[in-house]
Amino acid sequence: MSLKTGVRNSIIDDICVLIPTYNNEKTLAGIIDGVLKHTKNVIVVNDGSSDCTAEILKKYEGEIYVLHIKKNKGKGNALRIGFKHAISLGFLYAITIDSDGQHFPSDIPFFIKELKNATDKKTLFIGARNMVQDGVPRKSSFGNKFSNFWYWVETGIKLSDTQSGFRLYPLAEIAKLHLYTVKFEFEIEVIVKAAWNDVKVKNIPIKVHYDQENRVSHFRPFKDFTRISILNTWLVCVTLFYIIPRNLYRRLKKKGIKRFFVEDFLHNYDSPKKKALSMALGTFIGISPFWGFHSVIVILLAIFFNLNKVIAFTFSNISLPPFIPFVVLASLYTGNFVLGQKTTFSIEDVKNSFEFLGHIEAYIIGSFSLATIASLVVGLIGFLFFSLFDKKKIVLKSG
Structure with a gap:
């Protein structure tokens, strides 16, 4: 499917919104409608959904880009496919937003404003949620603190939220990275390796809503936490035995x-x-x-x-x-x-x-x-x- 995007005259025209989705039939349409209020450059990646997702997306034919993956392989895989498609369409940036209803599309202008004001246009922005507000599950708050700590160890960068899926990616910089993971841990791997490759990673505040009735989370506590722990172990080893010596050598060579x-x-x-x-x-x-x-x-x-x-x-x-x-x-x-x-x-x-x-x-x-x-x-x-x-x-x- 292809849409005519016309001539791009501003940075807004260089940005698309990427929505990976898997079995979120209750919230998907609301997210798409909310995003369309801010931009027509929308890409939805249907990651092998078995519910009514395909039927919902048919209603938006001619309005958005839709990619269907036959078999569910994970959020990371869906994002990687979406990034490649966005690059092929000529977009320079992708704002990713989850389809489970926890993010507010009305926050999209904040990402665009931050990008416009940034001196470094390669910056990767991550929406920082208020994890102490009422309604935030304890496991989500703990998981975020856990992730923040290891991200700091691996990069030396302190962030308040490293797990939020509401982000703005500089696509050219992401395309340079060697990324291997395909599930939830992808969102950790990509920001660590981006920082290792001199991409600035920054938090910006966003709103968050946890609707326990309609929100469907596909995070499997034991399996996914184990995968994330294995990834962090590997990233720490790479940090200690390659990244830190590499950075020291670069500074020695330069100075x-x-x-x-x-x-x-x-x-x-x-x-x-x-x-x-x-x-x-x-x-x-x-x-x-x-x-x-x-x-x-x-x-x-x-x-x-x-x-x-x-x-x-x-x-x-x-x-x-x-x-x-x-x-x-x-x-x-x-x-x-x-x-x-x-x-x-x-x-x-x-x-x-x-x-x-x-x-x-x-x-x-x-x-x-x-x-x-x-x-x-x-x-x-x-x-x-x-x-x-x-x-x-x-x-x-x-x-």
């Missing part, structure tokens, strides 16, 4: 070693306190008994406490393989001291078939005690060093 060291490693604009706390955090985690997870833990905590990730990660590497026997030995002696025990150990004991479980209490207590002491000492030295460094920098600038 050169000296400028990178001063601005990114020392974080020239970070306060001495923040740098010192980053050193202390890295030292504490590096000595702690979380073997195999030091890097993951220190990066997550540095993000959570808004500390210098590079400094924290660097100092956590006190437990590199050559140093491990010495760290373990020092932890054992510290634990013995705290427990009042007099067992003696040597570095050879640690290296050669050491019966570790027989001294696990001393090791764990000693490990945390040593980590606390070392982090306090390192943090204090770091604070004094960076304070002196900052004073010298001020003197040089004033001179």
